[in-house]
Amino acid sequence: MSDLTLPDGVIAHLGSSAEPVAQSLADEVANVLSERLSSAPRASLAVSGGSTPVPFFRALSDKNLDWCRVDIVLVDERWVDENDPASNTRLVKDNLLQGPCAQARFFSLKQPGESPAAALSEVEKVLDGLWFPLDVLILGMGTDGHTASLFPDAPELPEALALGGSARVAAMTPISQPQQRITLTFPVLAAAGYTALHLRGDDKLETLARALAHPNQIEAMPVRGFLKPGLRLFWSP
Numbered sequence: 740m741s742d743l744t745l746p747d748g749v750i751a752h753l754g755s756s757a758e759p760v761a762q763s764l765a766d767e768v769a770n771v772l773s774e775r776l777s778s779a780p781r782a783s784l785a786v787s788g789g790s791t792p793v794p795f796f797r798a799l800s801d802k803n804l805d806w807c808r809v810d811i812v813l814v815d816e817r818w819v820d821e822n823d824p825a826s827n828t829r830l831v832k833d834n835l836l837q838g839p840c841a842q843a844r845f846f847s848l849k850q851p852g853e854s855p856a857a858a859l860s861e862v863e864k865v866l867d868g869l870w871f872p873l874d875v876l877i878l879g880m881g882t883d884g885h886t887a888s889l890f891p892d893a894p895e896l897p898e899a900l901a902l903g904g905s906a907r908v909a910a911m912t913p914i915s916q917p918q919q920r921i922t923l924t925f926p927v928l929a930a931a932g933y934t935a936l937h938l939r940g941d942d943k944l945e946t947l948a949r950a951l952a953h954p955n956q957i958e959a960m961p962v963r964g965f966l967k968p969g970l971r972l973f974w975s976p
């Protein structure tokens with residue numbers, strides 16, 4: 740990590756193991772949500788799926804917050820049933836929406852429909868109940884530089900990245916992935932008030948170094964769109 744040069748204004752929290760880093764992220768997110776709830780009727784939190792967030796979810800779910808005023812949404816979902824091990828919704832329900840956090844309101848990106856493309860208008864309706872811009876956004880990243888389901892090899896990527904578009908969600912069919920995906924679009928994600936990138940593993944650090952080497956080529960590595968002042972980076976081996 741010592742030879743990784745981060746852009747000015749990106750604040751890094753690096754630890755030697757996953758649990759304390761996840762705990763620090765949970766502390767910070769709980770503080771941001773709590774502050775927001777002191778001046779607003781509700782607060783919104785968008786989280787990522789995959790394997791990295793599990794200890795963060797468990798740490799956050801225990802926080803003493805007015806969870807019944809918190810709205811939670813995933814940044815992306817695989818188009819699978821909720822009982823499928825690949826379901827991000829299942830991951831959130833099993834690990835985050837537990838204990839005190841079970842009081843939060845969860846907005847599911849997985850709605851009935853054969854494909855994400857067929858369900859987009861239904862999902863947009865669901866999202867009408869959520870407060871935008873998002874207050875808190877926790878992103879992950881794949882070793883191909885995707886974040887949320889903004890995959891470099893998805894034909895729909897240019898549309899999902901386009902600024903000025905009014906769609907909050909996009910259907911994605913990345914060539915590299917076994918499932919179709921649905922994702923919050925780049926403009927929706929980029930407008931969040933607080934954004935953290937939560938990474939685990941040396942491979943993710945190498946990916947981050949590659950992303951930082953050519954920051955403007957966003958379509959090649961969509962995570963580049965978030966490597967900006969204000970970003971909080973949480974990493975552990």
Ligand SMILES: O=C1O[C@H](COP(=O)(O)O)[C@@H](O)[C@H](O)[C@H]1O
Pocket residue numbers: 787788789790791792814815816817827878879880881886887888
């Ligand atoms: O497919 C996905 O991958 C990324 C990274 O996942 P991880 O298992 O390497 O932590 C994740 O951020 C995204 O939400 C997920 O759908």
